[in-house]
Amino acid sequence: MFPAIRRAHPFTNGRSMRGFTLLELLVVIAIVAILAALxxxxxxxxxxxxxxxxxxxxxxxxxxxxxxxxLRRGTSVTMCRSTDPDAASPACATDNAAGWESGWIVFVDTDSNNSRGAGEQLLRVHARMGDSGGIRKVGTNNYNQLRYRATGWAIAANATLRFLPQGAGAQADMKQGRTVCISTLGRVRSLPSADAICNGS
Structure with missing residues (x-):
């Protein structure tokens, strides 16, 4: 008769297995919660x-x-703020109470009056931005629209818009925002921080 062969369990290596205690598990959860909060x-x-x-x-x-x-069409094209960009026939906003976060439209402004009339072709629509802290103009001028002549020049000389992060309130939040500058030549550029100054170039 052959002697019995004893085999060690491959996972125990001859030692008993040990799991986490409840206290250790609670400590790990607490550490993860602290790191998540930070x-x-x-x-x-x-x-x-x-x-x-x-x-x-x-x-x-x-x-x-x-x-x-x-430039391509040889006529005025206007980009204006709209309070109803999702409408079947969206129009330019007529008030000056809100910012561009309400959305905007781009259309062929045949009569160059900064307002979309019947028959004026709609080119693009941008929906309302629910995750915006506001897109505000700087100064007292009405910047509800930006019209480009057939020459490419902009009818919104030296306009400045502040793009703010959602929930903005403190001055520190301005650093998370951006400033958009629109020159008379129609050049549009952005600057870091929502409190930057446009120099008109």
Whole structure:
């Protein structure tokens, strides 16, 4: 008769297995919660800053598109703030109470009156931005619209818009925002921080 062969369990290596105790598990959970709480504010700021960047890129892209269409068509093309961009026939805003976060439209402004009339072709529509802290003009001039002549020049001399992050309130939040400058020549550019100064160039 052959002697019995004893085999060690491959996972125990001859020693008993041991798991986490309840106390150890609670300590790990507490550490994870603390780290998550510390990471939340920077992550929130990152999301807000990313949203602002997206809004600025959309605004600049559509304004450049409006300018290129004015040059190509040989007529005025207007980009205006709209309070009803999702309507079947969206129109330019007539008040000066809100900012561009309500949305905007780009259209062929045949009669160059900064208002979309019957028969004027709609080229682009940008919906309302729910994750915006506001897109505000600087100064007392009405910047509800940006019209480009057939020459590509802009009818909004030295306009300045502040793009703010959602929930903006403190001065520190301005650093997460952006400033968009529109020159008389129709050049549109962005500057870091929502409190930057446009020099008109």
């Amino acid at each position: 990471a939340a504010p920077p992550f929130g700021r990152l999301i807000a800053t990313s949203a602002v960047t997206g809004h600025v890129n959309d605004f600049i892209a559509d304004s450049r598109y409006a300018r290129s269409e004015a």
